[in-house]
Amino acid sequence: MTTSDFLGYQDLLTDREQAALSELRAYLDAEVRPIVNGCWERAEFPMQVIKPLAQLGVYSYSWPELAPFENSAVFRGFVALELSRVDASMATFAGVQTGLVAGSIAVCGSPEQRAEWLPKITSGELVGAFGLTEPLSGSDAARGLQTTARREGDTWVLNGAKRWIGNGTFSDVTIIWARDEADDQVKGFMVLTDTPGYTATKIEGKISLRTVQNADITLENVEVPESMRLQNANSFKDTAKVLRLTRAEVSWSSVGNAVGAYDAAVAYSKSRIQFGKPIGGHQLVQDLLVKSLGNITASLGMVVRVSQLLDEGTQRDEHSALAKTYTTSRMRETVAWCRELFGGNGIALEYNVARHFADAEALYSYEGTQEMNTLIVGRTITGKAAFI
Template identity: 50%
Template structure:
């Protein structure tokens, strides 16, 4: 009987979810992206993972595609959560670090500027963000404050004359060393409200140190950032961030990005596992013909399709202007949890070869652990959902 074949751009899609939610122009833009990933980026990945470095050729190949406003696409669709979600899905299906790198600009930085900045700031900065003329990163997490960042954020901003002085430290800031500016979240010492500032990475008092020793997202360069007496003008403060509710509004919009990445990495692991079992022979037959292998692959497909269906519906809601913390939290929680199971099944299917970079599954296996924790841990997202279900907050 003929085997189910993967779509070149989206992987295995038995319910034709992609065709129902993307215009021909959007599909064409993502197909161009996939050809670039296959031709220019995939060959670099094993070495990038081995050496824990992000080759500059990755962004050099992606930037000309103009993926935030692809040629021939309607501007509204290009800005939609559905299209940006599928863009993350396609990127993550090739590699999670590549998806995280691009999303640091297109998701984290751009969302902070467009939702956190005034109308004038957003209008002036967004074209530069889209073109990568201005590269930026999102600096919220701190060495001692991750899940408790809402109440525990320790970086301070002190008003002095017509500007601000910022002191503190940030950690896990992806892409910081290669960026032009940091969106630094700091607590105003006068009113204790959290505010956001565009801080140049070359400003006096800014030190960026690359993190080492990671066992996931190895090519993605995360950093610890020290800010000591850093002076920033009031014009560089994002005017619509004046408290945690404003930060939460930004995070709500971005959490869906990670849920899409969690779905895409499952698609990549499934691709690699199916490719392997069709080629690998044991006991004088392809291992794809063994019952236990097929059961694992079926579960991988089920998880992947369920994850894709969930994020498509979440993004469709958001494109209608319906934003709910519990919905984005549920998608991130569920898809990241399923991703762990999916990549573990893929590694099992490959046996000992599942830990070798040459077969791709190993990258997805390790990277699923990072996705499980960033942009809100499983537990924090579960409490957001639980609060919506019960009407009672379990946060302490």
Template identity: 50%
Template sequence: MTALTTDERLYPDCDPLNVEGRLTEEEKAPLRRLRRMLDETARPLLEEYWEAGEFPHQLDGPLRDLNLMAPEELTVGGGEPRALYHGFRIFELARTDASLATYYTAQAGLFRTACRVGGTAEQFAAWDPAITTFEMTGVFCLTEPEHGSDIAGGLATSARREGDEWILDGAKRWIGGAFSADYLAVFARDTADGQVKGFLVERGAEGVHLEKIRGKTSLRMMQNAHITLDGVRVPESLRLGNVNSFKDVAAMLRAMRSDVAWIATGIQAGAYEAALRYVRSREQFGRSLGSFQLVQEKLARMLGNVTASLSLVAGLAERQQEGIFRDEDSALAKMWISLHMRDTVALAREVVGGNGITLATDVARFHADAEAVYSYEGTHEINALVVGRSITGKSAFA
């Protein structure tokens, strides 16, 4: 596949309003490198590994070597990449594959945010250089076997202090990327004051047991773990110093939920582009499939969904770049975009017909993977209640 040149649009088919035009050329450069790696190295592996339900870890090195968290062009003089660049980085990964995007953001989004927001300034300064280069890898462990949407009040994993150590007992579930992580950012309830605290637990520590969740029909490449913690000892130095209640965890979720909205937008773009490739090459009744009115109507609806979603996440990124992080903003983006993602991937499957249930067209992957993204980082209903509370000033949570 021919590499993009600097004067070519990154998303000519799925971004008619040219939202990518808000990116600088310096921001587009690492995205072009990512595109080349995904097209040349990742895409040939996707069908085989999705079918097998395994992650292609031979991509770990190429992803790490791209240095996407701190590309040289964007960190000259100690600068930090803009939120819009971070969003398009996720978008580019997700338009190729949702598991790739989820796997990468487990490190670059979830774990890094846990350390940035939950750690003290000293902790983050010590850890972040290694996090950005993947020398220190980790995942975010909040959801439990019996507590998902009600995790704020229901979190059952316990932490008990004993001298300069903490002893953790409990279980976490649906933790993506845990098998290859160095650390598990575990959130547990302090038995002394009943408040939630955060800890970096070494994956290989005594008392930590990981079990692969099997039988998934969505995000099949992503390895999700059921984690059991049985008397796990963690030194005080690995307690996240700024996590003293669930409000502090909520601050992390406020910053991270927009990442999922970008993933949902990228899935739509990938499904739309796959459907478009198909109708441009397929003939029925002696005519191009793309020449039929009903097909064009579906393509138009899909493009509308992608365009609106991309505009929404870009606006959210620019707002967060200004330092404005509101629960209702990220919840609205995740809720609305995930809902329309479902519509987009369903239309893509309709357009591709019977071939839409095979991996060969890519549509089936996006169609299946969308279901997991629809639910994680807050279900549709929970996010709707967050937005509704902001609109009315009244909480409708049970």
């Protein structure tokens, strides 16, 4: 890495982990970096990267029976960082595929479901999506979920709508969370996207994560067999177990997005000549770089420790919530400072900072808004819930 890993946190990784990270970095720089600005501008997803990322182990590291080698949560965090350093949309795609879809099956599926479906997802044979957020239900999903599930014999009938579903336009299977009409509890279903009554429509006109294919999904009497219901998803508490796995990873992606902007700014500061010398030799430019590096270093220290707690089995919701709220705030500052360093060139995609600047807005909001994560930590501090 560049000076962005100023305190050498990557040195905490094993030699095997560092080698795998280097291999991923080489692939991203050679095959993904050259195409990401065009994909972002056209709002297209590069389907050709799905299988190579699977072959590099990106989707399987979290699951011991499928991982290419034993690895740590800190290593998996660095994988998310590397993806986001090149393109936050790649990190988002992998996060949905690995954490939300495979995670739902691993955490809430039966042993049989895990054995059948995890290999298909982690190999890239199937692309998954995660359907929780709704047009009228976001942060209040625990109480406000309106999509319904009605059991009729060995079949479930789903009705409702989902919004902002990443990978939703081209997923083969979507995890749909719906409220059981019989007991009012939230349950999870693996829905094949060619099922009659299932419709996905691309959300157009985004200013952030344009490469991610977000969809509006409608479910009109969609029939799902009992065998496709996640057998261990019996309430929203089970849904929350899945979300707990991914919140810290989004913090790593936020650091990676900041690192991508910082790397571009450092390179530009050395090549851009003004007043007879590289702008990196001017005090105000160095101030922007140092402030950016300070944010990255502090954030990296936090996410490393949160991942270590995950490895130790002691990570709690408030730990990942604090990491999410802190790192995304610092990321927002950092990408703004880095864009500022470019002057007018900072709004042009070709200089490789504008995309990080824009993508920061989505990372700031998804996987738990700033406000919700603040309230989770605030409840721990004061012992008082202030959600409503």
